[in-house]
Amino acid sequence: TLVASNVEALGTGDVTNNATLELNTGGTFDNAISGSGQVVKSGDDVLTLSGANSYSGGTLISDGTLVASNVEALGTGDVTDDATLELNTGGTFDNAIGGSGNVVKSGADTLTLSGSNSYTGGTTISGGTLVASNVEALGTGDVTNNATLELNTGGDFINNIGGTGRVEKSGDDTLTLSGSNTYTGGTLINGGTLVASNVEALGTGDVTDNATLALNTGGTFDNAISGSGQVVKSGDETLTLSGTNSYTGGTTISGGTLVATNVEALGSGDVTDDATLELNTGGTFDNAISGSGQVVKSGDKMLTLSGANSYSGGTLISDGTLVASNVEALGTGDVTNNATLELNTGGDFTNNISGSGQVEKSGDDALTLSGANSYSGGTLISDGTLVASNVEALGTGDVTDDATLELNTGGDFDNAISGSGQVVKSGDETLTLSGSNTYTGGTLISSGTLVANDVNALGTGDVTDNAVLELNTGGDFINSIGGTGRVEKSGDETLTLSGSNTYTGGTTINDGTLVATSVDALGSGDVTDNATLELNTGGDFTNNIGGTGRVEKSGDGTLTLSGSNTYTGGTTINDGTLVATSVDALGTGDVTDDATLELNTGG
Numbered sequence: 001t002l003v004a005s006n007v008e009a010l011g012t013g014d015v016t017n018n019a020t021l022e023l024n025t026g027g028t029f030d031n032a033i034s035g036s037g038q039v040v041k042s043g044d045d046v047l048t049l050s051g052a053n054s055y056s057g058g059t060l061i062s063d064g065t066l067v068a069s070n071v072e073a074l075g076t077g078d079v080t081d082d083a084t085l086e087l088n089t090g091g092t093f094d095n096a097i098g099g100s101g102n103v104v105k106s107g108a109d110t111l112t113l114s115g116s117n118s119y120t121g122g123t124t125i126s127g128g129t130l131v132a133s134n135v136e137a138l139g140t141g142d143v144t145n146n147a148t149l150e151l152n153t154g155g156d157f158i159n160n161i162g163g164t165g166r167v168e169k170s171g172d173d174t175l176t177l178s179g180s181n182t183y184t185g186g187t188l189i190n191g192g193t194l195v196a197s198n199v200e201a202l203g204t205g206d207v208t209d210n211a212t213l214a215l216n217t218g219g220t221f222d223n224a225i226s227g228s229g230q231v232v233k234s235g236d237e238t239l240t241l242s243g244t245n246s247y248t249g250g251t252t253i254s255g256g257t258l259v260a261t262n263v264e265a266l267g268s269g270d271v272t273d274d275a276t277l278e279l280n281t282g283g284t285f286d287n288a289i290s291g292s293g294q295v296v297k298s299g300d301k302m303l304t305l306s307g308a309n310s311y312s313g314g315t316l317i318s319d320g321t322l323v324a325s326n327v328e329a330l331g332t333g334d335v336t337n338n339a340t341l342e343l344n345t346g347g348d349f350t351n352n353i354s355g356s357g358q359v360e361k362s363g364d365d366a367l368t369l370s371g372a373n374s375y376s377g378g379t380l381i382s383d384g385t386l387v388a389s390n391v392e393a394l395g396t397g398d399v400t401d402d403a404t405l406e407l408n409t410g411g412d413f414d415n416a417i418s419g420s421g422q423v424v425k426s427g428d429e430t431l432t433l434s435g436s437n438t439y440t441g442g443t444l445i446s447s448g449t450l451v452a453n454d455v456n457a458l459g460t461g462d463v464t465d466n467a468v469l470e471l472n473t474g475g476d477f478i479n480s481i482g483g484t485g486r487v488e489k490s491g492d493e494t495l496t497l498s499g500s501n502t503y504t505g506g507t508t509i510n511d512g513t514l515v516a517t518s519v520d521a522l523g524s525g526d527v528t529d530n531a532t533l534e535l536n537t538g539g540d541f542t543n544n545i546g547g548t549g550r551v552e553k554s555g556d557g558t559l560t561l562s563g564s565n566t567y568t569g570g571t572t573i574n575d576g577t578l579v580a581t582s583v584d585a586l587g588t589g590d591v592t593d594d595a596t597l598e599l600n601t602g603g
Contacts, residue, residue, distance in 0.1 A: 041066040049073040081119050105130040113137040169194040177201040209247050233258040241265040273311050297322040305329040361386040369393040401439050425450040433457040465503050489514040497521040529567050553578040561585040
């Protein structure tokens with residue numbers, strides 16, 4: 001062993017070391033060293049090797065600091081670092097480094113560590129860029145990064161990273177950061193895939209993602225994410241993105257649940273949801289959503305989905321209000337609505353809706369609900385037209401109609417209807433309203449048959465009957481009836497029409513008793529009386545009456561029948577005066593006169 005106790009001890013010439021050269025000194029040693037021997041750095045001082053050295057016996061740093069000012073300074077052998085190795089250079093350093101010591105990268109250059117290193121004392125990056133070309137390049141200790149750490153490799157990097165510097169992921173491989181990292185300088189992903197296996201893996205700084213960031217973890221990830229790259233959520237856990245993110249490469253949810261706490265959390269790209277996307281926020285979310293997964297709306301706020309979405313896993317509304325601004329906004333799956341679903345759109349909404357929540361129709365457009373729906377929280381129509389194409393379309397709850405409800409279906413609609421809006425019956429089928437309804441905006445029958453099973457079934461507004469209105473009930477029906485359609489009385493009960501009616505399509509009495517309390521009560525068309533027509537009024541009744549039924553005159557007034565009538569069931573005069581102005585006025589049946597019959601005619 002040759003020990004040099006100062007940097008001038010070996011003069012100025014080259015050193016051929018075929019045994020052991022021990023440098024127990026500080027300063028700069030610029031003699032070139034070759035040979036098969038080992039170099040030992042001892043003593044507390046800082047020693048710099050600046051020669052282009054080729055010795056092959058390895059380097060031992062037992063004390064102090066050994067500085068290499070070029071990548072050849074430590075020859076070609078392995079380095080055993082039991083103190084401090086400082087690499088103040090650029091290039092590729094491929095010597096294997098072991099030992100209990102620390103490695104320091106200094107200077108402005110870019111240095112690559114390519115060896116499979118096992119040193120345990122940690123790594124400090126004080127300047128420039130340190131590139132690790134494999135996950136073992138920085139040994140097993142913690143990394144203090146106060147400049148730039150570039151990881152150009154794949155695999156699992158388990159070292160903890162702290163410091164004020166930036167971490168860069170380069171290369172095509174997939175690299176996992178699994179340490180509990182605290183670095184603050186941000187993360188840049190230039191190539192391949194960077195996997196974070198915990199929410200602290202990327203430190204506390206912003207992330208610039210120009211390739212793929214995979215988040216295989218749960219918890220809250222609040223780093224801001226920008227760049228042109230993609231974010232992938234993997235693993236079974238629930239992960240929350242809470243940053244204001246601007247990345248453009250889209251989001252893929254392959255496992256678990258991804259929670260967005262603001263509408264910018266998923267950047268501006270499309271979302272492929274093959275697991276669960278939870279939107280716990282308000283505002284407008286306009287990213288397009290596809291995939292086989294489910295979307296969950298949580299939180300008290302109002303959230304609008306405005307994308308043309310194709311996800312198929314269904315939608316769950318657990319809290320707040322979810323607004324769909326187009327009929328594709330909720331994808332193609334079923335909707336479980338346990339809060340409020342607002343449909344601010346037109347078109348045909350075919351998704352099935354269940355749950356305990358309310359459905360609200362807003363906006364000026366006409367929207368059709370065509371699903372077999374079972375939601376129980378009721379329906380609110382605040383604007384436009386809501387069309388139900390089956391009797392289950394509005395679920396089982398009450399309907400508040402403050403605009404237009406169009407029922408284009410047959411069957412029995414027993415939901416109670418209130419509000420200031422109108423009800424429209426369309427389509428060729430026969431629809432029965434059996435609820436006790438209070439809506440005030442009137443009823444329009446444009447086609448088919450609308451059956452009222454209760455005198456309150458059509459609310460309190462006027463009825464425009466341009467098809468068939470069937471009244472299968474008793475009681476006093478006070479709504480005014482207009483239009484070109486027909487009115488039918490069915491059922492065994494006694495029904496009174498007391499409105500001033502103008503409908504022109506005629507009246508058919510199939511069963512029970514129909515009472516008219518004014519001469520306008522049956523409109524202006526012919527009456528087919530196959531049961532009992534009771535006229536409890538005075539005045540001139542000019543409608544023609546046919547059929548097999550009976551006519552009764554009740555009440556104190558004087559009533560004139562002036563039509564050419566053919567009814568065959570007879571006439572009963574219970575009160576007042578009945579005036580016949582033609583010999584046909586009382587049909588062909590017998591007359592029972594228990595009051596006054598006046599025949600004002602010849603023949």
